[in-house]
Amino acid sequence: MKIALVGNPNTGKSTLFNSLTGLNQKIGNFPGITVDKKTGHCKLSNGQQVEVIDLPGCYSLYPKSKDEAIVLEVLTNPKNSSYPDLIVVVVDATNLKRNLLLFTQVADLKIPVILALNMTDAARKEKIVVDIDKMSQKLGVQVVPISARKNENIELLKQSIADAPAIALQKESIAVNGIAPELIAQIKNDIKVKQDYVALLLAHQHEILDYLTDDESNHIESLEQVNAFHSEKSQTRETIERYDFISRVLNDTVTQLPKNIADTPTGKIDKFLTHKVWGFVSFIAILLLIFQAIFAWAEYPMGLIENFFAWLDEWGRHYVPEGVLADLIFDGILAGLGGVLVFIPQIAILFGFIAILEDTGYMARITFLMDRIMRKVGLNGKSVVPMIGGLACAVPSIMAARNIESWKDRIITIMVTPLISCAARLPVYTLLISLVVPNDKLWGFFNLQGLALMAMYLIGTIGAVVVAWVMKKIIKSKERSYFILELPVYRTPRWRSVFLTMYEKVKTFVLQVGKVIIAMSIVLWVLATYGPPGRMDAIEEKYQSATYSDKFAPEEIEYMVSSEKLENSYVGILGRTIEPVIRPLGFDWKIGIALITSFAAREVFVGTMATIYSVAEPEEDTSTIRQKMLNARDTITGEPVYTVATAFSLMIFYAFAMQCISTVAVVYRETKSWKWPVIQLSYMTALAYFASLIVYQVLK
Structure with missing residues (x-):
């Protein structure tokens, strides 16, 4: 049933x-x-x-x-x-x-x-x-x-x-068959429908109903012309008759005291939360709370997950014999998965807050507030819905833009929504922030790491607004857009629904990202373990010579062999090839590899770094990806790889770059043309490169 x-x-x-x-x-x-x-x-x-x-x-x-x-x-x-x-x-x-x-x-x-x-x-x-x-x-x-x-x-x-x-x-x-009796009878007979109202709806909506064939739709159109059927007048008559019926029913069945919406709790709260000044102040305060919580509340469960994967690596190596299979499992798959799954608590907290904002009715107020800003850049409040949805994922958010009637507004919304920082960027941001931003308090209350995370989300939002304003000037259209919004009453969140949403989102993240991470980790491990014939053997012979064995301890030689093998592997050769292009941004060849692989999905960056650093380190090193990245040194300068300049340059790059092939695919599907995804990919890559270049050159 x-x-x-x-x-x-x-x-x-x-x-x-x-x-x-x-x-x-x-x-x-x-x-x-x-x-x-x-x-x-x-x-x-x-x-x-x-x-x-x-x-x-x-x-x-x-x-x-x-x-x-x-x-x-x-x-x-x-x-x-x-x-x-x-x-x-x-x-x-x-x-x-x-x-x-x-x-x-x-x-x-x-x-x-x-x-x-x-x-x-x-x-x-x-x-x-x-x-x-x-x-x-x-x-x-x-x-x-x-x-x-x-x-x-x-x-x-x-x-x-x-x-x-x-x-x-x-x-x-209402008496449905009294609205257009002859037309209804003909449609029922010719299209083989049983109900009068279904026949009337077919007369109104046959152009948009996919289950009707072209011949059936054309036949209904001809019947309308024969019967001089006027759709708008018919809808108006029907609606008036329905409301007359509803009024009679409610007069007989409902008793209600008159109320003034301004005197209700919702009306009183809205005087503050939708105020042209205090509304934005309260919105910023709520964002601060969310980003503080993402770091503060997730710290303990993230530590447990890190320790679990470290224990799993140590326990597994104890029972699995050394060799190619062990290296693939622990340096490839386990390192890649562990590097990303550690961010589950932060993603759960983010989606939990989004669910609470929706459940309480506050998300509609954000849309209402942002409409004022959106209009100034050529969009309207309907564009805010996909953009807010972009905090979770750009793919369904771009699909949601189909509800925007104006073609120009819809195209601009599709073009800027990927600039909103999605949940896939969260692991990248939090990993890099934890490397270079101290876990200190500002004025004894605000966590610096939380403020840095909030800044990254604001940068993406500001970038989207600025790009929308530029596109408003470039894309020409005479259509006028409108925005109608219902503000629901405020309600306490239903915690069961909130936790159900968190569970569904985390499950989707683990299953979808897990598949990509495992696939990319296996490919990366193979490319990072093997290289052109002769190179790996030459490295082994080089470090077995007395020149090295007399000067260095076995552990140091093992580390030098791993590092040089990685540089001469297939992935190392690819990284060295693109390094001259990304060096001005502060990126080394290892980061370059992560930029390439994370085009499959942004969060793959973390799994890639985990795999590359695991291959480069001796087998007995079970430290976390954060510790390995903290200890990483530039082979040319000897300085730490992840300085403040490099980390923020990298975060800015990910804030603006189109590092997601799924988004490219959905933009093509929604616009029915390669023109828009190519323009989007080009402008976002250029914006990311030059913004990253400026940040690195200023901060270094």
Whole structure:
């Protein structure tokens, strides 16, 4: 049995989905389209297992975006793999008049429906009283009052799903066939649809429905012309009739004391958090808290992970015989994985804070605040949503830009979103900051490492805004853009959902990055272990001579052999080839190798450095990657490789460079042209190189 959750944005639909499914869920894409499809399984009170589908949030069945179009596509096509046996329409009990518009449309599709009145706890606080039984009689459906956040009546909802009839019993809200009776009858007959309202929706939306063939779409178009059908007038009439019906239902079933939004807790908080001055001050303060926490709270669990991998290396070498296989496992795979997985606590903390900001309703306020800045650089608030999403990953954020109606705004958003520092850059930043920034407090409170991390995120954001302003001047378009945003009421975060989000994001990071790291580590280890025939043998003979054996201890000779072999390996030759180009930035050939490999994914930088330094060190050296990088010396000058100048030059390079092949691929897919990804790759590489050059030359 398939259950679809349908509702407006900010009604708690996804929270209910998490309550029903828990960890029994997966995220994929709807067939043929890059829109998230969340599915999960739920066990009902009668023991029945059902599949739950969380459809994207939408305000009506007249979609304004691709996400909303998915809801129409699924609910009007019985052949769709996600077509439900039952729909649970989730509405906000404090905002029934607007939310019930979507319910009346869904009910007229004649699929069995349950109405879930969510946020009843908030309704009680606002003294909104709903006569549940009377509303159920008026609508002809089961009405279940719930609070998904507080898990109130979730079992009652499960029981209602188990008891739901297999046929639709809901009462009609309007006389659908009275709007365009001849057209509806012809579409039902010719396209073979059963319901009047489905036929009317096909008349309105046939151009965007992928399951209709070109012949069917053209036939509907011809029927509209024959019947002089005017889509906009028809929609207006339908909407007015629906709101008349909703008003009659609410007048009979809901008692509510009049309220002034300014006097509510949300209104009072917004006076401060959306203020043109104090709003930005509070936003900066929240960012400070987040970046302080990323370092302070993650320190202990990161130490445990480092110690675990050091113990694993030492224990493994004790039991695995020396040889090629042991070197591959410990110097290649284990070193690469350990170098990246140590950052799991920091990534979990970052995603945890993002989930809290979304769950409380504050993320919408950030969008509202940033709209003022975005307009000055030629964008609007809708561009902020992908850019904020860029803190997690640029790939889904670029996909989210398809909701921007203006072509110019959408292209500029796609072009600048990768400049926002994503979670993949976090391991690079935190590793390099820990090498050169002392773990001291400023004014006894602010951690210097946290401030440095926040500065890197701000630099990426400022870079995105500046580039957007430049592109606004270059790209010409006469389209006007608009931005409509709903600010949800403030709520306490639902900690179960927050931890579920953290778990999902960390699991995705480990599985996706783990595959890349293992593959890159194996390739790197092979290239770093082997070189052109004759070179490695010559190095062995060189250090076996009396010239070296008389002057140096065996441990020193072993280190010199490892270092020289690495330089003469295939990866060393590649690194030496590109070194003259990157030397002005303060980078040696080892960093050059990491720049090349991390084009697969930015966080591969850390795994690459771990593998290269593990190959270069004697086998008994089990120190962490941070310790190895701290001890690294320039073979020419003898100075430390990772000075303040080099570390910040490298961080600036990663802040601006397009070090992610997945992003290039998704930009091509979204723009349907190689022109934009090539321009993006070129300008970001040039920006990264020259910004890095300036930083190094100034700081050195």
